[in-house]
Amino acid sequence: MRFEDKRVVITGGSGGIGHTLVELFAREGAKVLFSDRSIEDCEDLSETLSQKGLETSFLAGDLRQKPYCETLIAHAVEKLGGIDILINNAGIIPRGNILETTDDMWFSALDVNLNAVFFLCRAAIPQMQVAGDGAIVNTSSTWGIYPGPDHVAYCTSKAALAALTKCLGRDHAQDGIRVNAVCPNEVNTAMLRSGFIRRGIDPVTAVEDLGKTVPLGHIAEPEEIADVIAFLASHDARYVCGETVEVTGAKPVYG
Numbered sequence: 001m002r003f004e005d006k007r008v009v010i011t012g013g014s015g016g017i018g019h020t021l022v023e024l025f026a027r028e029g030a031k032v033l034f035s036d037r038s039i040e041d042c043e044d045l046s047e048t049l050s051q052k053g054l055e056t057s058f059l060a061g062d063l064r065q066k067p068y069c070e071t072l073i074a075h076a077v078e079k080l081g082g083i084d085i086l087i088n089n090a091g092i093i094p095r096g097n098i099l100e101t102t103d104d105m106w107f108s109a110l111d112v113n114l115n116a117v118f119f120l121c122r123a124a125i126p127q128m129q130v131a132g133d134g135a136i137v138n139t140s141s142t143w144g145i146y147p148g149p150d151h152v153a154y155c156t157s158k159a160a161l162a163a164l165t166k167c168l169g170r171d172h173a174q175d176g177i178r179v180n181a182v183c184p185n186e187v188n189t190a191m192l193r194s195g196f197i198r199r200g201i202d203p204v205t206a207v208e209d210l211g212k213t214v215p216l217g218h219i220a221e222p223e224e225i226a227d228v229i230a231f232l233a234s235h236d237a238r239y240v241c242g243e244t245v246e247v248t249g250a251k252p253v254y255g
């Protein structure tokens with residue numbers, strides 16, 4: 001029970017890594033408020049967890065909207081009594097080089113992957129400062145550290161998120177707030193599989209083939225990323241601050 005009575009906000013809670021995180025934190029005693037776009041998906045997850053004896057709450061909305069980001073933190077303060085841990089997990093992956101990237105793709109990537117994190121952190125940090133304690137874990141990507149091909153909006157947004165993480169980690173360490181990021185390589189979620197489907201490739205076979213390129217023998221399952229995020233949010237990582245932690249199964253990023 002590493003997170004007994006901790007008040008935790010998780011974005012992208014209905015997604016592949018997100019729903020694993022919501023369950024993990026709830027199982028370990030946290031009071032979880034999660035966020036995602038679709039109210040139906042949030043209700044389904046909440047109901048599924050409730051059937052397992054895990055009570056969670058959610059606030060559905062669009063992270064591209066600044067008022068929603070600020071309301072999410074205000075909601076945590078009102079309903080949970082504060083916020084101890086913020087997990088910025090939501091993300092989107094517009095695909096294409098610069099010539100294929102529309103204004104909407106560019107602004108959406110920056111809005112969801114970067115600006116929402118800025119608004120959420122700016123609202124949450126004063127709450128954590130009062131408590132003199134807090135942890136924020138952002139989900140960047142190996143492609144935020146070593147940009148891959150033909151994903152200009154995604155890589156740029158994740159690189160900026162990695163920089164934001166280091167800035168906040170440095171600026172707020174003296175407040176007792178630790179800010180870190182996890183940088184996964186390939187993870188077996190809808191986000192990854194959508195890339196294969198888009199190219200007309202069977203995602204099951206593609207995930208198996210991709211696993212053969214990873215020294216540890218498989219691409220990451222959501223649990224293998226969620227466990228690292230939980231570690232970074234936990235007391236066990238009390239001396240880890242301002243870091244971008246690469247989680248790759250020893251696979252070098254595409255060159």
Ligand SMILES: NC(=O)c1ccc[n+]([C@@H]2O[C@H](COP(=O)([O-])OP(=O)(O)OC[C@H]3O[C@@H](n4cnc5c(N)ncnc54)[C@H](O)[C@@H]3O)[C@@H](O)[C@H]2O)c1
Nearest residue numbers: 012014015016017037062063089090091141186187189191
């Ligand atoms: N899957 C991978 O290979 C991989 C690799 C590196 C990093 N990541 C990162 O991991 C995180 C989780 O991704 P995932 O793989 O679980 O993908 P996913 O698509 O399953 O989950 C992302 C979630 O974010 C939510 N979201 C997107 N836009 C939103 C918006 N405007 N408002 C509210 N919610 C919104 C989605 O609805 C979804 O539930 C993302 O930040 C992603 O960039 C994933």
